[in-house]
Amino acid sequence: MIRPLLSLGFLTFVAVVLALGLGSVTVPLPEIWQVMQGEGSALNRALLLDLRLPRTLAALATGGLLAVAGALMQVLLRNPLADPYVLGLSGGAAVGALLAMLAGMGTILISGSAFAGAMLATLLVFGLAHGTGSWTPSRLLLTGVVVAAGWGAVITLMLAITPSYKLPGMLYWLMGDVSYARAPWPALAVLVLSVVLIMPLARNLNVLARGPLQAAALGVSVRPLEWTIYLLASLLTATAVTTAGSIGFVGLIVPHMLRLVLGNDQRIILPASALAGGTLLVLADTLARTVIAPEQLPVGVITALLGVPTFLYLLHRSR
Amino acid sequence: MSRLRSRDLVINVPGRSDGYSLNLTIEPGQTWGVLGPNGAGKTTLLHTLAGLLPARRGEVVLDDTPLKDLKRRDIARQMGLVFQERQDSFPATVMETALIGRHPWLSPWVSEQCEDQTLAEQALEALDVEHLSDRLLTTLSGGERQRVAIATLMTQNPGIWLLDEPTNHLDLHHQVKVMNLLQAQARSGKAVFMCLHDLNLAARWCSHVLLLYTNGDACWGPADSMLVPSALEKLYNQKLITVEADGAPIFVPVRPGPTP
Amino acid sequence: MSIHRLGVRVALGFLLVVVVQSLSAGEVQRCAVDDMGKELCIPAPAHRIVTLSPGATELMFAAGAGDKVVAVVNYSDYPPEALKLPLVGSHTRVDMEALLALRPDLVITWVTGNPPAQMELIDELGIPAFAIEPRTFEGVSSVIERLATLAGTEHEGLAEAERFRVGIAALSEQYRNAEPIPVFYQVWEQPLMTINNDHLIGKVLQLCGGVNVFGDMPRLVPRISSEVVLQADPHAILTGSVEGVSDGQLDMWKQYSELTAVKKNNLFFVPASPISRPTPRLLEATRIVCDYLDSARER
Numbered sequence: 001m002i003r004p005l006l007s008l009g010f011l012t013f014v015a016v017v018l019a020l021g022l023g024s025v026t027v028p029l030p031e032i033w034q035v036m037q038g039e040g041s042a043l044n045r046a047l048l049l050d051l052r053l054p055r056t057l058a059a060l061a062t063g064g065l066l067a068v069a070g071a072l073m074q075v076l077l078r079n080p081l082a083d084p085y086v087l088g089l090s091g092g093a094a095v096g097a098l099l100a101m102l103a104g105m106g107t108i109l110i111s112g113s114a115f116a117g118a119m120l121a122t123l124l125v126f127g128l129a130h131g132t133g134s135w136t137p138s139r140l141l142l143t144g145v146v147v148a149a150g151w152g153a154v155i156t157l158m159l160a161i162t163p164s165y166k167l168p169g170m171l172y173w174l175m176g177d178v179s180y181a182r183a184p185w186p187a188l189a190v191l192v193l194s195v196v197l198i199m200p201l202a203r204n205l206n207v208l209a210r211g212p213l214q215a216a217a218l219g220v221s222v223r224p225l226e227w228t229i230y231l232l233a234s235l236l237t238a239t240a241v242t243t244a245g246s247i248g249f250v251g252l253i254v255p256h257m258l259r260l261v262l263g264n265d266q267r268i269i270l271p272a273s274a275l276a277g278g279t280l281l282v283l284a285d286t287l288a289r290t291v292i293a294p295e296q297l298p299v300g301v302i303t304a305l306l307g308v309p310t311f312l313y314l315l316h317r318s319r
Numbered sequence: 320m321s322r323l324r325s326r327d328l329v330i331n332v333p334g335r336s337d338g339y340s341l342n343l344t345i346e347p348g349q350t351w352g353v354l355g356p357n358g359a360g361k362t363t364l365l366h367t368l369a370g371l372l373p374a375r376r377g378e379v380v381l382d383d384t385p386l387k388d389l390k391r392r393d394i395a396r397q398m399g400l401v402f403q404e405r406q407d408s409f410p411a412t413v414m415e416t417a418l419i420g421r422h423p424w425l426s427p428w429v430s431e432q433c434e435d436q437t438l439a440e441q442a443l444e445a446l447d448v449e450h451l452s453d454r455l456l457t458t459l460s461g462g463e464r465q466r467v468a469i470a471t472l473m474t475q476n477p478g479i480w481l482l483d484e485p486t487n488h489l490d491l492h493h494q495v496k497v498m499n500l501l502q503a504q505a506r507s508g509k510a511v512f513m514c515l516h517d518l519n520l521a522a523r524w525c526s527h528v529l530l531l532y533t534n535g536d537a538c539w540g541p542a543d544s545m546l547v548p549s550a551l552e553k554l555y556n557q558k559l560i561t562v563e564a565d566g567a568p569i570f571v572p573v574r575p576g577p578t579p
Numbered sequence: 580m581s582i583h584r585l586g587v588r589v590a591l592g593f594l595l596v597v598v599v600q601s602l603s604a605g606e607v608q609r610c611a612v613d614d615m616g617k618e619l620c621i622p623a624p625a626h627r628i629v630t631l632s633p634g635a636t637e638l639m640f641a642a643g644a645g646d647k648v649v650a651v652v653n654y655s656d657y658p659p660e661a662l663k664l665p666l667v668g669s670h671t672r673v674d675m676e677a678l679l680a681l682r683p684d685l686v687i688t689w690v691t692g693n694p695p696a697q698m699e700l701i702d703e704l705g706i707p708a709f710a711i712e713p714r715t716f717e718g719v720s721s722v723i724e725r726l727a728t729l730a731g732t733e734h735e736g737l738a739e740a741e742r743f744r745v746g747i748a749a750l751s752e753q754y755r756n757a758e759p760i761p762v763f764y765q766v767w768e769q770p771l772m773t774i775n776n777d778h779l780i781g782k783v784l785q786l787c788g789g790v791n792v793f794g795d796m797p798r799l800v801p802r803i804s805s806e807v808v809l810q811a812d813p814h815a816i817l818t819g820s821v822e823g824v825s826d827g828q829l830d831m832w833k834q835y836s837e838l839t840a841v842k843k844n845n846l847f848f849v850p851a852s853p854i855s856r857p858t859p860r861l862l863e864a865t866r867i868v869c870d871y872l873d874s875a876r877e878r
Contacts, residue, residue, distance in 0.1 A: 024677040043680065050704055051675050078408035107699075137408075164800045165691030168671050172694040179672065180696035182703065200427030207422050211406035216371050218475070219395030219423035264409040267430065289674070294665075295653070296672035 004262050008275040012060070015282045019056040020048060022286050024293045058181030058243055059285040059299065060278035061188040063250050065240035067277025068195060069233040070251020071258075071269055075205045076229045077137040080259070083252040084237040087144030090248065091151025092121025093241035094174060098158050101170055111242035118238035121147065122230055176247035176300025178285055187243040194236055195274050201225065202267040209264060247300045249307020250277050256310070321397045321478030322346055323368060323510060327377035329535075330367045332360040338535020340377055345527075347478065350505040351512040352521035352542070355531030356555055361514040362403060364531065365481050368512070369400045381479075395423035399475040401468045403483040403514075407456055413467050414452040417443055420474030435474075442473035445500060447493065461488035469497060473504075480504060482513035486520060498524040518570045522546050530554050546570075611725040613710045614690050614718075621707050624731025625685035629678060632670045632689035635711060636661045637858040638719075639687060642726040643735025649681050657852065657860070673697055679704060685729060687711060713857035714779060716786075720744045723859070739859060746862040750786060754869055757788030758876055763813035763840070764791065768828050772802050779857055787869035789815070809835055815875040816840045817868065819851035843878040847871040 020032055027035075027044055034040035035048045066084065073082040084090050096117020100110040129143040155174065162170060198205075204225055207215045212222045240247070254277040255269060262268050281299065284306070288297040323345040329337045341364075345351055353361050366372040368379055370386040379386040381397060399420070417439040418431050425431065443449040446466040456464060465488045472480060485501065486494045494517075502524050505511045515521050521528055521542065528546060529539040532554060539545065546568060548561050558573035610620040629650045630636040636655035639648050645660060653669040655661045667681070668674040670692050678686070683706060688698050690712035701708045709729060713719045720740040727736020762784050766772040774780045776794035784791045792811035793801060820826045829846040832838060840846060849867055853860035 024674050025680040043682065046679055046704060047676055051679060075409075078406060080409070160802065163798065168692055169694045169696070172671055172696070177672075179675065180694070180700045182700065203422060203425065203427070203430075207419055209409050210411075210416075210419065213366070213371055214402060214405070216391060217369055217395065217400040217402070218419060219390075219392035221391050259409065263415070264411055265415070289676075294668045294674035294677045296668045296674050298672070 004268060005271055005275065008272055008279070012275045012279045012282075015279045015286075016056055016060065019059070019282045019286045020052050022290055023047070023052060024290070054182055054184055055178050055285065056282055057184035057188060058178045059281040061184050061191050062178060062181075062240045062244040062247060062278075063254075063281025063284075064191045064274035064278035065187060065194075065236045065243075066247060066250040067254035067273035067280075068191070068198075068270055069236040069240070070277075071255035071266070071273045072198075072205075072229045072233045072236075073251070074255055075209050075266060076226060076233070077140055078209060078211065079137050079141055080256055081252070082141060082144075083249065084233060084240075085246075085248040085251060086148060087121075087141070088125060088148030088151050089118050089121050089234055089237040090241055090246045091148045091155070092124070093118040093238050094246045095151050095154050095158070096120070097173060097242065097245075098155060098170055101166060101173070102158060102162060114242045115235075115238040118234045118241065121151065122234040126227075126230055172298075173245040175298035176245040176303075177298040178244045178281075179289070179296060179298075181243055184243065187239050190235065190239045191274055191278075194232060195271055198232065198270055199267065201228070202265075202270055205229070205266040205270075206264070209266075245300065247281070247303055249303050249310070250281060253307050253310045254280055321510065322382055323398065323479050323512070324380045325368065325377060326380060328367065328374055328379060329376040330360050330363045331373060331375040332363055332535070335360075335535050337376065338532075339537045341529075341537055341539075343529065343539060345479065345510045345512050347508045347510050348505055349510055349527050350502055350525045351510075351527045351529060352525035353512070353514045353529045353531060354516075354518060354521055354551075354554060356533055359531040359533050360535075361531055362483055365400065365483050365512070365514055369398060369481055370394055371400075392423050395475070395477070397477050398479040398481065399472045399477040401472050401480075401482040401485055403487065405464070405468060410455050410457060412452065413443065413448060413454055413456060413459070414439060416456055416467055417452075417470050417474045420471040420476070423475065438476065439470070439474045442470040443467075445473060446470045447496070462490060462493060465489055466493065466497070469500075473500075478509055480509055480511045480513075482511070484516060485513055486515070486517065494520065518546070518551060519567075522569065523567045609729055609731070611709070611728050613725075614712045614722070615710045617710070619707055619709050619729070621685065621729060623684075625707075625729050627681065627683045628685045628687065628730065629667060629681060629683040630655065630687045631667075631673060632687075632692050633657070633852070634856040634858055635687040635689060636664075637856060637860070638711065638723055639726055639730070641736075641739050641859045642723045642730060643732035643739065644726065644730035647730055647732075649683065650678070657858075671697075675700060675704075678706075685709060687726070714777075716747045716779075716782065716861070717744070719857050719859065719861060722857075743859045743862055747786070747865065750862075750865055750869060754786060754788045757872075759788055759790045760815060760872055760876055761792050761811065761813045762789035762872065763793070763808055763811065763816045765816060765818040765829065766800060768818075768831065770802050771805055771808070772800055774800055779861070780854060783854065783861070783865045783868050784817075784872075786865060787872045789868070789872050805831070808832075809838065812839050814839045814843065815845040815847060815872060817847045817849055817871065819854050820848040821851055823848045823850035823867065840875075843875065845871075845875040845878060847875075 021027060025047055027047060031040055031044050035044050070083045074080050093114040097110050097114035100113035125144045125147050129140040204220050207218050207220050208225060216222050255273050258269055258272050258276055262272060284302040285299045288299045288302050325341045325343045328341040355361050367374050421431055421435040443452055446469055448463060448466050448470060469485060485497055489497060498520055501511050525542045528542045530545060530550060531537050548559050551570060552559050560571045560573055562569050608620050608622055610618055612618045626647045628639060628648045630639050630648055631652050633655045636651045637657050640658050648664060650665045650667045651661055653666060667677045670689060671694060686701055686706050686708045688708050688710045690710045711722050713722050720743050723736050723740040727733045764773055764780055764784060766774055773793045775796045776791055778799050781791050781794055792813050816829055816832055818828050820828060825848055832841055835841055849864055853864035
């Protein structure tokens with residue numbers, strides 16, 4: 001059980017080293033080592049410590065957060081197509097953040113507003129899907145998709161009435177990017193804490209994946225568990241969105257790929273999602289900033305280009 | 320050793336008047352069969368007894384505590400349920416499925432140990448599915464999956480076994496095997512309570528029978544006092560012929576046709 | 580005295596104060612206030628400059644400091660020498676590593692064109708940054724002067740700023756009493772967008788005696804429907820295009836033969852980057868617009 005996690009951990013390490021080594025400016029490994037020891041030239045130090053390290057860690061945290069959020073949502077809805085992006089959580093967070101930008105608020109308030117948006121989206125989707133009492137996964141998924149479309153319309157409306165001078169900041173943010181992410185530590189902390197705290201619940205999630213009745217018959221308090229997952233997934237999504245804007249499909253593809261390889265034991269899938277999601281985004285971001293350098297691609301474009309075909313393939317195969 | 324009782328229980332079948340309230344006592348050692356036509360509420364009764372559905376009136380008592388005062392985890396240690404319908408949104412192997420039965424016995428931080436593995440292996444073996452233990456559930460036949468579900472309950476090893484149509488999809492050999500296994504479990508001190516649609520399985524293996532009518536009426540008692548043609552004909556609205564073989568009654572429907 | 584003259588006095592006086600202050604401090608320090616109101620002081624004339632908008636590149640060359648620009652962003656196509664300079668990405672996505680590795684001693688940012696997060700990062704990296712965005716004719720001259728101050732090219736810079744100032748003043752004088760003519764400026768065809776009087780293009784129209792039919796709209800770049808254009812019935816319709824030749828962008832109006840601008844064949848194309856960038860080339864663009872409006876009046 002530990003072995004796949006160790007292998008993934010090693011992969012993550014390799015990806016981070018690669019991300020630190022690759023860029024518009026090549027820094028050879030020995031010099032990276034020097035910088036890590038507190039030496040090295042001022043330029044290399046600035047390149048690695050001020051640019052690449054925060055950016056790489058932000059990508060690592062964001063990818064992990066989104067993948068774990070996706071894995072949780074999928075168990076909750078017993079549907080491998082669930083994902084914070086598809087369910088409108090990202091949309092709610094984006095609307096919150098854009099509102100704050102429109103009001104000219106600072107970075108911290110933008111984060112807070114994005115978080116409030118994700119929570120509102122959560123309550124909206126859960127509340128509406130709950131409705132008259134029946135609360136089936138398909139109903140929840142459908143509610144989420146419709147609410148997500150609603151957020152999309154609100155975003156378009158906001159962009160249309162936004163003074164043009166505020167547009168670059170907002171568009172940049174909507175596309176999802178870690179280029180200017182400065183403070184990856186809160187996101188990393190949220191990720192690590194969430195995974196540690198969810199681990200005792202992981203076997204409950206395994207049981208929940210068999211359906212709520214079976215789970216209840218095996219001693220799981222289903223409704224509180226479902227709320228816990230949904231709130232936690234919202235927290236993870238909101239943290240990811242405030243770190244790097246709106247990045248899609250990581251939450252969809254990573255848990256799915258892992259299930260194909262490792263099976264569906266959440267005790268492995270959840271930490272593995274954190275590692276693999278982080279690794280994927282670190283690699284995608286490395287690609288985004290080097291593939292047509294000095295032109296920079298938003299990392300959201302790379303993940304969407306990977307995610308859309310995967311999503312369609314899943315849909316195609318599931319019917 | 321657990322005992323399950325229902326006190327003035329009226330199950331909640333939508334659109335049906337209250338009917339007769341149930342005062343059942345399911346004791347260790349007993350094997351109950353619930354008989355009734357489609358839509359009589361057999362599954363609803365089973366889910367209500369398991370605490371998965373709210374009762375319309377009355378309550379279910381496990382030993383001396385009302386079910387609603389117990390934690391789900393404590394209930395699951397004493398009572399398990401094999402469902403008629405099963406969800407599998409995610410692929411899982413047979414072994415993983417059986418091990419799920421250990422869930423109520425393990426604390427959150429502990430993962431399955433050797434003895435849990437052994438219990439699961441024994442259960443799979445008892446149901447002739449141990450050779451499938453690495454296969455994905457989705458690749459199995461209906462009968463094989465039914466046996467895996469019963470093996471999961473056996474791995475859970477509660478005092479009270481609730482089963483919804485445990486012989487569904489099973490071939491004759493495995494029907495007999497499963498019924499023998501359930502009877503053996505009852506003899507070892509479990510209480511077994513199952514919905515059946517085969518009168519003759521009930522007649523052959525059940526010590527007690529509950530007849531559930533579409534209008535909500537019910538009667539229950541020792542099998543031999545309940546399994547009388549008049550009551551069964553009324554239950555199913557079907558004329559029956561009774562024959563006796565190997566010491567147990569066998570009920571055969573009368574074939575409609577030209578009267579001699 | 581025209582308003583522009585007054586602006587010159589104020590700007591020159593300001594510059595003088597700044598320079599005197601820095602001399603009295605006993606250092607060869609150069610200071611200037613950027614368009615966000617922030618004062619930047621650098622110890623010596625900047626000689627490794629990176630410009631993060633095409634307009635900033637053009638202004639830097641106009642300030643006489645083209646040879647000190649070491650990198651630019653995408654679409655920095657004027658003057659042609661700028662095309663040979665290395666790129667550090669686009670104005671919305673700057674390759675920070677490439678920027679840092681160039682060790683610039685001055686980065687010219689674009690107040691509303693660069694994402695705020697990007698400008699914050701440049702600040703955090705400790706790279707001297709100067710944010711510009713001229714919104715008036717005088718702003719163009721003033722920014723050239725300030726850039727020249729920072730780059731130590733006051734000789735060419737002040738002359739170019741003055742050339743622009745005088746040129747605009749002369750046009751302004753020439754068209755002071757020109758017959759007002761209702762004009763519609765089309766920024767984009769689909770969706771249909773225009774500018775209000777606060778926009779620099781709106782100011783160009785006003786200078787030439789044009790009356791922007793949407794001048795009073797609250798938004799700088801309003802999105803409008805074609806119906807309100809028909810209702811306003813402009814006598815001339817202008818738009819920007821590459822090289823200032825027709826690219827079909829105004830063809831949609833030809834179906835409305837009752838429009839005065841169509842009836843009189845007053846559909847005009849202005850070279851796009853001179854009219855839309857706040858740089859000295861705006862003077863040429865303004866001349867073209869004024870000529871167009873002249874011919875529109877004659878028809």
